Amino acid sequence: MRYIFEEKNNKNEEKYLVIKGCEDTCRKLVIPEAGSLPVKVIGNHAFSSRKDLVEVVIPNTIHTILGFAFHNCGNLKRITLTDSVSEYLDGGTRQCESLEEIEVFMENGNNYIIRRILEDNDRRLTFRIHMKDGDALMVFPGFNYDFVENTMARTIQFAIEGTGYAYRECVKSDQINIREYDNLFSKVSADDKGTAEMIAMARLLEPYELSDDARDTYGKWLLRHALKSLTKVVKNMDLKSGDPIGTFYDYFQNAEEHIAFYLDRGLLDKGEAGKLAHIAADRGITAIVSMLMNYAENDRDERNSDSDVKKMDDSSVTKGTGFLELDF
Incomplete structure (x- = not known):
């Protein structure tokens, strides 16, 4: 790849490189850790308005992402980086209308880059966060600013629509408040x-x-809305979901994986499974029909097995004695 670099000196007169762009067409951009010197900064507008980028991988040598570095990259879906980034200027990922997921490897326990990207975006984003004691997958809703003119007071007032702002407030500089989330x-x-x-x-x-x-709250809500949610998934199955690259949204859009999530956890009522199977059959989606029929069949087998056990227990008790009748 033909990268464009600029050599700089820090305050200690140590040399490093600022990456300013890439001359080649690139679907998955992997920022190099070093050229002739370590690459520590992504420059202003370095990759802005590129339509070829779908994924970006940023190494842990990068500590600064300058303004509008990936601004208006319309097809960019996922960014992978570490918490080594300690400076992120405005507009870095703004107007990236396809951006779905940020994957962050937490090497220093620094939430700064998570909070700054959330502050820079009002769209829905998923963060896949790898921490030393486990992994978190967290979806942050979008939100909108609504400006209203108060003519009597001659002021402009604004209100926030949607829960995305409240969810963003769960990410502090020193922690992510999971309970509040x-x-x-x-x-x-x-x-x-x-x-x-x-x-x-x-x-x-x-x-x-x-x-x-x-x-319990999440499980009960999914169970209560399962039929409506999964009917929508089945009916939208023939719609193109773009260019899947393994984001959580790709998983969410995949009908078979989506339905399997519910079935594996018993989050679909058996009667509703039959209704959904009919909907899938009408659309000729045999793989999903098979999944749902197996799910219902396994349930019948379990009920029959439970019934057999109950009959066996009943027959093993001699009437009027309360003692088990055992054969040796």
């Missing part, structure tokens, strides 16, 4: 059921510091 679920589930489903699935997939109460 989980406690917001009642609000997002009333506001945006699609995002609520994503949040619940993500938390159950990677249950980092997930309390029993929160697990």
Whole structure:
């Protein structure tokens, strides 16, 4: 790859490189750790407005991402980086309309880059966070600023629509407040059921510091809305979901994996499984019909087995004695 670098000196007169761009077309951009010198900075507008980028991988040598570094990269879906980034200027990922997921490897326990990217974006984002004591998968809803003119007071007032801002406030400079994050679920589930489903699935997939109460809340909500949610998944199955690269949203959009998530955890009522199987059959989706029929069949087998055990228990008791009748 033909990268463009600029050599700089820090305050200790140590030399390093600022990456200023790449002359080649690139779908997956892997920022090099070093050229002739260590690469420590991504320059202003270094990769802005590029339509070829889908993934970006940033090494742990990078400590600074300058303004608008990836601004307006319309097809960029995922960024992987570490918490070595200690300076992130405004606009770094702004107007990246396809951005779905940020993967962060926590080497220093520094939440700075997570908070700054969230502050820089009002769109829904998923963070896949690798910590020393476990992994977290966290979906942050989007939000909108709504400006209203108060003519009587001759002022402009603004209100925040959506729960995304409240979710962002769970990320502090020194910690991510998981309990506060989980406690917001009642609000997002009333506001945006699609995002609520994503949040619940993500938390159950990677249950980092997930309390029993929160697990129960997420599971019950998914069970209650399962038929409606999965019907939508089946009916949208023939729609193109873009260019899958393994993000959580790709998983969410994959009908077979999505339904398997519910079945593996028993989050679909057996009667509703039959209804969903009919919907899938009408659309000719045989793989999903098979999954649902097996799910229902296994349940019948379990019920029959339980019934057999009960009959055996009943027959093994001699009437009127209360003693087990055993054959040797």
